[in-house]
Amino acid sequence: MFQTVEEVQQRFRDAKYIATRRISTVVYLASRMGRPVLIEGPAGVGKTELAKTLSEISSRPLIRMQCYEGLDEAKALYEWKYAKQLLYTQLLRDRIGELVANAPSLPDAVDKIAGQDDAFFSFRFLAPRPLLSAILAEDPTVLLVDEIDKAEPEFEAFLLEVLSDFQVSVPELGTIRARHIPWVVLTSNNARELSDGLKRRCLHLFIDFPAPAEELAIIRLKVPEIPDKLAEAVVAAVGKIRSLDLRKPPSVSESLDWARSLVILNAKQLDAALVESTLTMLVKYEKDLERVKGALDKVLADLPQA
Amino acid sequence: MDERILEFIGDLRRAEVRISPSEALDALGATAEIGLEDRETFKAALASTLVKEARDQATFDRIFNLYFLDLEALGEGLKKALGPEDPKMQELLDQLANEQDLDLDEMTELLMRGQGSEMEMAIRSGSQNAGLERLMYFLQVGYFSRRIQDQFDWAAMERDLEKILQMLEAKGLDPGQLARIRNYLELRLEAFRRMIRQHVERELERRAWRQGEKLTREVLADKPLFALSPDEVAQMKTVVARLARKIKDALALRQRQEEKGRIDARRTIRKSLQYGGIPMEVMLRRRHREKPRLITICDVSDSVRNASRFMLQLVWSLQECFSRVQSYVFVSEIAEVTQAFSSLPVERAIEWALKGAPVDFHCRSDFGYAFNRFVRTELERLDRRTTVMILGDARNNYNDPQAWALRMIRERVKGIIWLNPEGQWGWGIGDSVMPLYSPHCNFVRECRTIAQLGEAVDSLVHQWWRRGR
């Protein structure tokens, strides 16, 4: 548990994650109020990384549920190990035979078998999936529900039920209640709008592309070998490229890739030739590439020089 | 403070930010957790509990600034004087306040502690009897500021300050230090006065804004679409976005309720074969019933441009409710814009459909020709699960209406829906051929205003696609 917002900020920093005041406040509140955090923002601004870092600094194991189209309750919660159940019934065929041997009628035999349900529908045969793992965990965890917008609205409605009371009912086993309420982080790229219910339940956090000062800090932290002036130039250039109205503007992950490759190339400062030859690190679409090349003069104007 | 936050929430709601009672409680809970010391943290706590849509962020920022005093805006010097940022001097004052048995006015103590948020609270309670509800014009700001100032005993504060300075002198502070302390405390007094004035000014802005905002929204929803100015169009975008989401939420909820597991006997038996005929795995009906298909055909000529824009926005936002959406635009030539719709963000998709699609935007509308072309090229792609939704005023410039083309489409699909942005009284008058087209449609509605467009789409989603889908 965190004592202050400042503490959150500092511990994230120690774990090499630059958390803005806003991010730290929301994380702090989530830990205090026991609420899930829903993070929205463009790709590559550190949504997933935030959850991972939270797990690291709180020493709570990370349970990750990656969402995708077609994800359903069974795959998120639990599945019975059918094959194993079947194997056991076959191996125990004789015992089962004995059990029903002296049953006077068919209904009696069925009753006798039914009496043994517990043996076959027990935790032994249950394969917990991420949600149930988080509920069953002995120690508190961080549950990351990544890219919830990829799952269908129906799944979202189900998830909301689970997040509301952290208990699930497995018909054969009864109701299972969480031992500890996990810290839950959901992320979304806004592929689709999420339902009101889910948004209402969560603390909301928008993460946008970072301000220059923060991006600089991130690059220094993650690519420590980069010369100061070069880092500043990278941030300035990326900022300008983002303003070009591209199909996919470069994100933090791309700035980092770029910074790393510039270091490998032993660059001291940015020039047209260097930027052109490394541009694919930053922008991926053909059209975007052309656009940036066309605006290279603008991008390179007034950059900090070594 | 809670009252102030609730009032703030009330204003957010009036600005159409949707906030549920539970979120309001969360906001109170969150601010209680973090306190008032840091304005940015306080703001982040409120935003995370109250703002759940990116588009509401700007509204939130604007109203937040009207509500919670902005120490930055008081200027650097005053801000420094207000916060306990001059640690040495503050230490001295704290010491003094503690060790001596001083009998000071409440306000003086507050000034000595120098907490911006406490001072803000004092101003709020001081303004309670100042009759601020009568504040209407800028000229009244001075008057009401004075009324609030009068709630505090300034003479007592001045006396206290003198007393403090004398005591400090007696303790052996040199004249230079005394002068600095005097300056420090006077700056605080000045800051306090300015905070009062700022408070009144914000209150005035808040009132004016409240009335203006409500009025424009109400008027806009019922204003004919063709008469909206570009500014108004921009404002209505958020309204349409909300509308789309409302419809979608209702739909998702219903799907979930309808589709909770029923046993699928056929699949259960088939599955049981692999377990020697034992129904080990009970198969439930497929969760996903086939979603309907939608084809939209939008008139994008100048006369109905605004209507098309909103209709396209709605269609874009509702894409996921359908298993397939194909979109066409036409003036006379017709072009498919589906690709742009599935790959571009909403604004760009619409811009493209309205400006970039390969049709001549400046020729005169010819519905007959467009339908004819559509039948020739697309008829094969139509099927019974598809609904065709047409938006247009059916003003055909006296060209051949070719209503037979609509009939042919109708025979292939689940149905045709026609939304007409022109008032019903005009249908059939002049070059309008609406009466020739409507017999081939299953559902015809006038959509002159956003309110009407919303109602039409809402009833479509809930009735048209509900029946048998």
Ligand SMILES: Nc1ncnc2c1ncn2[C@@H]1O[C@H](COP(=O)(O)OP(=O)(O)OP(=O)(O)O)[C@@H](O)[C@H]1O
């Ligand atoms: N504030 C930050 N501090 C440190 N590293 C960061 C920060 N933001 C982003 N990064 C780095 O950027 C990269 C991308 O982050 P991440 O994968 O978390 O993005 P994401 O928002 O989850 O993207 P996506 O939407 O594509 O999943 C990571 O390598 C991460 O280390």
Ligand SMILES: [Mg+2]
């Ligand atoms: Mg991610």
